Amino acid sequence: MCMACPQKVVAYEDGEALVExxxxxxxxxxxxxxxxxxxVLCQAGFVVKKVPPETAEDMLREFxxxxxxTGQ
Numbered sequence: 001m002c003m004a005c006p007q008k009v010v011a012y013e014d015g016e017a018l019v020e021x022x023x024x025x026x027x028x029x030x031x032x033x034x035x036x037x038x039x040v041l042c043q044a045g046f047v048v049k050k051v052p053p054e055t056a057e058d059m060l061r062e063f064x065x066x067x068x069x070t071g072q
Contacts, residue, residue, distance in 0.1 A: 004041040004048070005063060006056035009034045017047060 007019035007026075012034040018027055019040060030047035034040065039056035040047045051059070 004043055006039040006051050006059050007042055008056075009036055009038045009040060011036060019047075 005021050007021040009017050010020050010025060011018040012030065015030055016027055017030045017034050017040070018025055019042060020026075026042075026045075028042050028045050028047055030040070032040075032047055032050060034047070034050070039051040039053060041049045041051055
């Protein structure tokens with residue numbers, strides 16, 4: 001099972017976004033116009049959905065708690 005984590009948009013230009021999660025940055029393709037600071041869900045190198053900031057923060061908190069619980 002794959003789980004998409006919210007990633008923060010660092011930069012966007014011409015259908016490509018630079019996103020960051022956990023200190024790692026990746027380039028992804030985006031059919032959706034984006035702005036720096038927005039949160040997105042990505043799958044297989046593509047943005048599939050924008051995520052409201054409140055939802056992204058909740059998801060990131062849950063992932064952090066899960067990592068604490070599993071000891072990772």
